[in-house]
Amino acid sequence: MTQVLCKDFCVAINDIKSGVFVNGKFCKDPAMVFNTLGISLARLDFAPYGLNPPHTHPRGTELLVVIEGTLLVGFVTSNPNKLFTKVLNKGDVFVFPIGLIHFQFNIGKTAALAFAGLSSQNPGVITIANAVFGSVPPINPDVLIKAFQLDKNVVEYLQKAFAPN
Structure with a gap:
């Protein structure tokens, strides 16, 4: 299977065997749809x-x-x-x-x-809250506590809320 470097868009595909899985959908390989x-x-x-x-x-x-x-x-x-x-x-x-x-x-x-x-x-596209509080693996809570001047419980709550399924 071809490695997909970009997952910012999806051109839908009917044949899942020849597609790639992008953001929960089967799509054409992005390298095959760029039209410059x-x-x-x-x-x-x-x-x-x-x-x-x-x-x-x-x-x-x-x-x-x-x-x-x-x-x-x-x-x-x-x-x-x-x-x-x-x-x-x-x-x-x-x-x-x-x-x-x-x-x-x-x-x-x-x-x-x-x-x-x-x-x-x-x-x-980078959604700020998702990127900061939902990264995998998670950003060390001590970093976020200090960066955003938040209580540890708030940081833990936000990381849980934005954690991917």
Whole structure:
């Protein structure tokens, strides 16, 4: 079997014998589907008050277009850590710079729909809480206690909550 280095996307496949297992689905080998267009597109469906939690794309800038609903979006710069937010309505567009932590939150009572275009066919995604508190093997709790100035019980609770099944 071919080693899969990238698990950021899945092109569905019917024949599981010739596919690879990516994020719980049988998919085409990513090496066989890259088309070098340098872009990717994602549809984001938000339930009322739904959240796309803080995450980053280490290899791509994201352009978000709201199709329906109202989203609170934001990103954080570094040095200094400054938060930029905006409430977006139908037709609004927002750019999340490459590598910066960002989020989208449906602040409406109805569903919201957005499309995200990314400046890479493989932008990657790192969900911050999952990466920090759900890593395998777990990060030493003493590191997280000191880094986030949290009580040991809180760190243990978060590591249990974010632990993979």
